[in-house]
Amino acid sequence: MNKAESERLSSLFSQKGMQPTIHPDEADLVILNTCVVRQHAEERVVNKLHSLRTFKKANPQMLLAVTGCWVDANPAQMSKSFPYVDYFFKPGEAPPWQNIEDWRRAIPEKPGVTAYVPIIQGCNNFCAYCIVPYRRGREKSRPLAEIVSEVQALVERGTREVTLLGQNVNSYGQDLPDKPDLAQLLTALQATEGLWRIRFLTNHPKDMSLHLIETVANLPKVCPAFNIPIQAGSDTVLQNMRRGYRADDYRRLVAEIRAKIKGVALSNDIIVGFPDETAAQFQETVDLLRELKLDAVHVAAYSPRSGTIAAREMPDDISAAEKKRRLHIIEQLQEEIGGQINATLQDNIVEVLVEGREGEKWYGRTRTDKIVFFRDTADWHGKLVSIRIERTSPWSLQGTCEIA
Ligand code: SF4
Numbered sequence: 001m002n003k004a005e006s007e008r009l010s011s012l013f014s015q016k017g018m019q020p021t022i023h024p025d026e027a028d029l030v031i032l033n034t035c036v037v038r039q040h041a042e043e044r045v046v047n048k049l050h051s052l053r054t055f056k057k058a059n060p061q062m063l064l065a066v067t068g069c070w071v072d073a074n075p076a077q078m079s080k081s082f083p084y085v086d087y088f089f090k091p092g093e094a095p096p097w098q099n100i101e102d103w104r105r106a107i108p109e110k111p112g113v114t115a116y117v118p119i120i121q122g123c124n125n126f127c128a129y130c131i132v133p134y135r136r137g138r139e140k141s142r143p144l145a146e147i148v149s150e151v152q153a154l155v156e157r158g159t160r161e162v163t164l165l166g167q168n169v170n171s172y173g174q175d176l177p178d179k180p181d182l183a184q185l186l187t188a189l190q191a192t193e194g195l196w197r198i199r200f201l202t203n204h205p206k207d208m209s210l211h212l213i214e215t216v217a218n219l220p221k222v223c224p225a226f227n228i229p230i231q232a233g234s235d236t237v238l239q240n241m242r243r244g245y246r247a248d249d250y251r252r253l254v255a256e257i258r259a260k261i262k263g264v265a266l267s268n269d270i271i272v273g274f275p276d277e278t279a280a281q282f283q284e285t286v287d288l289l290r291e292l293k294l295d296a297v298h299v300a301a302y303s304p305r306s307g308t309i310a311a312r313e314m315p316d317d318i319s320a321a322e323k324k325r326r327l328h329i330i331e332q333l334q335e336e337i338g339g340q341i342n343a344t345l346q347d348n349i350v351e352v353l354v355e356g357r358e359g360e361k362w363y364g365r366t367r368t369d370k371i372v373f374f375r376d377t378a379d380w381h382g383k384l385v386s387i388r389i390e391r392t393s394p395w396s397l398q399g400t401c402e403i404a
Pocket of ligand 1: 123167
């Protein structure tokens with residue numbers, strides 16, 4: 001989401017004739033787009049602001065603005081603590097000096113082959129550990145027609161794959177007058193000529209409906225790869241996290257998706273070391289992952305975020321060393337599972353949308369969101385290519401170009 005918002009900001013300024021620079025000492029305007037999903041990220045924001053202060057002192061004309069989830073409900077208070085910052089504005093909102101219509105319409109002049117398109121901001125769930133609803137506010141969907149025309153404009157400028165973004169995309173449209181849903185939006189986007197692939201994230205296990213799964217199964221442009229975070233495998237921990245489902249609900253959801261969408265790839269997010277998580281409860285997470293064998297797992301050690309329910313009511317009672325130990329166990333398990341899943345692709349031919357080059361190699365993704373590297377002298381940027389897989393690892397695939 002932050003990446004999408006940074007791109008929108010940068011395209012706005014490019015349209016006004018400004019040039020990007022990576023050197024803050026050359027900049028007339030610096031915007032720091034912040035993330036505070038973990039304590040460490042918040043510390044980095046403060047450190048970065050301290051270093052930007054030096055540039056501001058050397059060049060008092062330079063404007064410094066801060067946005068993203070670090071900006072809380074009280075920018076006036078923040079201004080007192082950081083008087084050298086000229087503007088604070090909340091994530092997803094237009095900068096204070098910006099015309100709102102220009103902001104809504106800002107699209108990069110030269111978007112990438114793949115592009116992020118935010119469809120809903122904020123979240124109405126209050127998971128005990130999460131700061132998002134406090135910083136990004138309640139759910140606010142963009143009108144369906146506005147999203148469709150943005151995707152159309154991106155495709156006209158070369159984009160071939162879009163990823164629809166939201167903290168909970170399954171709630172899309174419920175706050176709009178005619179209550180369109182994600183299935184309707186995907187169906188509308190399927191008709192976009194020149195668009196090859198559609199993805200969406202993040203899903204909430206309690207909100208991902210059977211209707212959505214069936215719709216996706218019938219829309220060829222929608223890629224069979226979903227991120228559905230479970231966060232923990234123990235019902236007690238899930239309840240403490242206020243996630244609103246049980247591990248068995250998740251098992252059923254995975255089974256339904258796999259039955260309806262053949263070859264689907266699923267990824268998951270896990271938090272280890274949530275307050276009170278016992279060794280046995282952690283083991284339930286390990287057992288669930290071993291049982292479900294998902295394609296990818298993003299694992300994070302719990303860190304309390306000031307202002308959340310967990311930070312207020314639940315002592316952070318798992319030691320850092322124990323959190324690290326649990327994190328490694330999940331990482332190792334997933335390395336094994338991911339390695340096994342990817343090994344089944346050995347000698348298969350997969351369709352890759354080529355996004356760019358890394359050193360000597362082209363890279364892109366399969367429809368199931370697996371990253372593939374290959375060498376070839378032709379220019380494959382932005383094209384679909386068939387690749388025969390010759391080497392696999394838990395994280396990526398390598399192959400050679402089979403058919404143009
Ligand atoms: S659903 Fe996601 S964004 Fe919303 S509160 Fe829970 S973790 Fe945070």
